[in-house]
Amino acid sequence: MTAEVIQDKLKVIVQPYVNHQENFDNLTSKSDFINDLQINSANLVDVVLDVEDEFDIRIENDDMEKMISVEATVNVIQKKLETK
Amino acid sequence: MIGNDIVDLKKAKTDSNIFRPRYMHKVLSQNEQNLVLSSPNPEEEFWRLWTMKESAYKAFQRKLNFKSVFNPFAFHCKLMDSEKGIVHFDGDHVKTTTIFNRENYTYCSVSCSSSSRSFIANSKEELVQNLRAEFGESSQPELLKLKNNLPFIKIASKTIPASITHHGIYFAIQF
Numbered sequence: 001m002t003a004e005v006i007q008d009k010l011k012v013i014v015q016p017y018v019n020h021q022e023n024f025d026n027l028t029s030k031s032d033f034i035n036d037l038q039i040n041s042a043n044l045v046d047v048v049l050d051v052e053d054e055f056d057i058r059i060e061n062d063d064m065e066k067m068i069s070v071e072a073t074v075n076v077i078q079k080k081l082e083t084k
Numbered sequence: 085m086i087g088n089d090i091v092d093l094k095k096a097k098t099d100s101n102i103f104r105p106r107y108m109h110k111v112l113s114q115n116e117q118n119l120v121l122s123s124p125n126p127e128e129e130f131w132r133l134w135t136m137k138e139s140a141y142k143a144f145q146r147k148l149n150f151k152s153v154f155n156p157f158a159f160h161c162k163l164m165d166s167e168k169g170i171v172h173f174d175g176d177h178v179k180t181t182t183i184f185n186r187e188n189y190t191y192c193s194v195s196c197s198s199s200s201r202s203f204i205a206n207s208k209e210e211l212v213q214n215l216r217a218e219f220g221e222s223s224q225p226e227l228l229k230l231k232n233n234l235p236f237i238k239i240a241s242k243t244i245p246a247s248i249t250h251h252g253i254y255f256a257i258q259f
Contacts, residue, residue, distance in 0.1 A: 040100075041154070046104070046107075048110060049110070065153040065154050068153065
């Protein structure tokens with residue numbers, strides 16, 4: 001799966017938790033979940049669980065801690081899919 | 085050290101389902117999960133532990149100057165009584181104090197040896213009013229974020245480290 005396809009799927013996943021619509025509309029790989037999209041940290045757990053369900057992968061703690069931006073999350077997903 | 089976190093319990097009820105499968109496993113150790121599941125009020129207990137972890141994270145981020153990460157599982161909570169707690173992280177620890185306002189909010193702040201102040205407000209305006217009352221009516225307290233997005237209060241020529249938290253209708257600051 002290419003980074004672009006993963007990012008598109010991720011955009012759909014984060015949408016319900018976003019608190020900054022304009023930054024969401026202009027989402028890029030550099031977008032930060034907490035500062036740019038203003039996702040509440042308790043909902044970051046939901047993003048991680050939704051990602052696990054959508055891509056059928058399991059994310060360990062040391063990967064989860066990197067998942068604070070679009071780019072970092074796409075990288076984690078891509079790596080997990082490669083080793084599946 | 086400063087670090088604080090507030091959870092609006094009404095908002096938390098609608099925004100998060102802590103009983104969602106695997107949710108607690110992502111953020112709590114087995115001991116912490118047992119505390120939540122054996123509590124007469126599991127949600128309150130969960131948010132107590134969560135705000136302790138978040139407060140400690142903010143305190144250690146400022147102390148150790150690390151970039152933002154999302155690793156609540158790296159912080160281990162020990163409850164001393166209904167308010168006091170200890171959070172262990174990476175061989176170090178901080179003490180915390182929790183204020184419960186039943187059905188409204190759970191507020192946690194890291195306790196430090198030097199005198200720190202905390203304000204809890206129902207709006208950003210009220211928070212700024214509290215700061216004006218503290219620093220003088222003519223002061224123009226400004227909230228800003230510097231390196232690693234760490235917050236500070238700027239008043240005249242002084243820049244004071246602060247921890248700021250906002251959830252639902254609540255705002256709180258510690259400095």
